[in-house]
Amino acid sequence: MTKRWWEKLRKRAGDARFRESGHTKETPSEYFIRKADLLNTAYNFNDSEMISEIMQGAPSQWNMILTTHLYQSVVDLQHAMRFHEEALIDCLPQRYRYEERFPRERERTARVNLVGASEKLPPPAFPKDDANVTKKGLTPKAKGARPCRHCGSAMHWDRECKYLQYSKKAFRTARTRLAQADDDLREALDDYEDLY
Numbered sequence: 001m002t003k004r005w006w007e008k009l010r011k012r013a014g015d016a017r018f019r020e021s022g023h024t025k026e027t028p029s030e031y032f033i034r035k036a037d038l039l040n041t042a043y044n045f046n047d048s049e050m051i052s053e054i055m056q057g058a059p060s061q062w063n064m065i066l067t068t069h070l071y072q073s074v075v076d077l078q079h080a081m082r083f084h085e086e087a088l089i090d091c092l093p094q095r096y097r098y099e100e101r102f103p104r105e106r107e108r109t110a111r112v113n114l115v116g117a118s119e120k121l122p123p124p125a126f127p128k129d130d131a132n133v134t135k136k137g138l139t140p141k142a143k144g145a146r147p148c149r150h151c152g153s154a155m156h157w158d159r160e161c162k163y164l165q166y167s168k169k170a171f172r173t174a175r176t177r178l179a180q181a182d183d184d185l186r187e188a189l190d191d192y193e194d195l196y
């Protein structure tokens with residue numbers, strides 16, 4: 001390890017700050033561990049010097065909560081940071097608060113596709129007919145399948161639609177062209193037929 005490597009390490013240890021770039025979600029305890037590891041690697045500080053260096057990279061608001069002059073060892077500081085963790089986060093100014101800077105990342109919702117659904121299927125050509133309810137037991141809606149492709153109703157299956165007779169010619173043409181369709185569309189149609 002060269003002298004230049006040690007200088008870079010010491011600079012990195014001294015410049016380490018709470019929630020700096022690359023550590024925007026860290027807690028006060030995580031900051032303590034990261035900074036203490038860097039300082040222990042780069043220097044041979046005693047406890048009071050270590051406490052001073054760790055607090056130098058911390059927000060100044062923490063000095064209102066942590067009474068560093070009363071701590072005998074670095075372990076005392078670590079315990080205090082852990083004990084007051086919520087208060088230390090609550091007293092932070094806006095620039096340190098990750099949750100308020102990026103509110104959209106808190107909740108994520110999953111997108112689920114219905115069985116038999118495909119972007120390649122054309123929209124229904126006929127008006128929705130919810131009066132026609134399936135006689136096969138469960139409706140497509142109850143089984144998590146896509147609605148009828150003829151009218152868009154989730155109350156009956158494609159084969160039970162009253163508009164089926166009007167679209168039979170188009171249905172045959174579609175089945176003929178199905179040989180040219182991609183695998184995703186074929187798989188979606190097969191899954192739908194399996195549920196029926």
